Amino acid sequence: MAFPPEYWRECDQQRAYPTAFVDAMTGSRMLSALIPAEYGGLGMTMMDASVILEEVNRSGGNSAACHAQMYTMGAMVRHGSEEQKSQWLPPIATGEMRLQAFSVTEHEAGSETTAIATSAVRQGNDYLVNGHKNWTSRIEQSELMLLLARTTSRDQIERRSDGLSLLLVELEDARAQHAIDVRPVRTMFNYATNEVTYRNLRVPAANLIGKEGDGFRCALDGMNAERILLAAEAIGDGYWFIEQAAKRASEREVFDRPIGANQGVQFPIARAYAAVVAADQVRYLAASKYDTGESCGAEANMAKLLASEASWQAANVCLDTFGGYGFVTECDVERKFRETRLYQVAPVSNNLVLAYLAHHVLGMPKSY
8 A cells, every 4th residue: 555554654753745645746747637538637526526536535545635636627617718718727737736725714704604894896907806815725735726805895796606716826826926824724534625814916807707797606516516525535434344343343352252242232333333324425416416517516416415414423332332442642533533523514514515405405594
């Protein structure tokens, strides 16, 4: 195995970006999975891309270091102009440039993306960007970044989703302008995330993705892709936990018998496995609808909801099966346990997913 558990353990302990792993994924062209072949990518489907990330997590790794380059393609490929795609997709596909950062969330707005306040004011051939974002991950490891900003004030729009625009930021230029301040944020697991402040950042108007004011709808394609891909990562985690728990239960003997012979141990593992398999099927449904261009908001959200809950169920079952040894760093259970907890709150809270399903799918009164 090129990247064994020891590799991921060391990265986690050092809070280090897994550069060697990302370089290998880039070299294998896996990170170009969703870039069309005519621009140098593999031209794969969302289904294919989700399996790639699932397998990374199922092998004991963590896809967080590189998944953004896949889900940002949802917005770039579907809404970028021909000129933009011809200019940017080939160097992204080869790894010459990396698009690993998607700057959306703000502290005050939280899950209410349409309430963001970071502004982009048109001045001649540029947009002047000012504001603050949190949870902008991998900006220090990227050459390109997608930024969602407000181009029309909230008091001048009819719908909450109007007035936002999506911009492609060239980070070398942004740094040369001294217009961005990046503050790394240490979290309970290794995620390379940051708070970012924009002060009079000039972004060429030619870097506008889609139409001005229509950025939220452009970003949604990236968000649905993100939900599907992160669901796949959670499913990979779930299978990893189940495999570790089943192996441990079969090999560990107490009172002259394998602990897995006890129904109190084996039944929770089997039930968690069933939950992961069920979530897996919804992931495939969501990816299939995305690939055929169908509306997949409900399915993408359900896949993320079910997969995150299933992976957490499997994580707890695995930790219970290992007992005290599950808390030992060398077992890797505690690391994966911390990592998989994220999926219930990001990229969207499971409570907001439930609110979305209740209102948009079931027709119940809006609760948010």
